[in-house]
Amino acid sequence: MPHLVIEYAQKLEENLSIPALVTDAHQAMSATGLFSADAIKTRAVPYRNFVLGRNPQGSGDQFIHAEVRILEGRTTEQKETLSAAIFNCLCEAAPEVADISVEVRGMEKASYSKRIPF
Template structure:
């Protein structure tokens, strides 16, 4: 952990190399020093259909799923690092959000 799940408006692909986005989000999590690099996973999922009060505003959102036990300050640091990595890639009119989500180890299965 963490699993860095990136959701983005598909048109973002016109301005960003998505593989670089995936790598930069991974780098942001890794730079915190909180995780074994082998345990960090980053992936991107395009969203073709979306609606918001802002019409067709493009977005990049990251759900950072991690096992409980990190302090709020540690999670905020990770979120800010990831946010800054994304902001360096996308234009200013793209909405960016990052959320750290604590997971319960008793309810997580992995093979």
């Protein structure tokens, strides 16, 4: 726990190192001091087919969206700090991408299950 899922336009792989993006975002999340780096699970998911607003694919065909899932109980300020840290990291890593967004979601402890390694 927590989870950082980075969704992106697959076309970005041509000019952007996704492994570096994942590592940098993971480190940015850890640097907030809200979580241990060992606890954060970061992954990236490419999308080949999508539409951004009214733009058909091909015009405005690049995006990055990060969804951060954390257990409930964090303050609004902590969520804002977390969102800003990841957003700034993504913007710095991909200055050519105009459509970058970050969403922080709280998960209810009662409905979250996790297997702990032996």
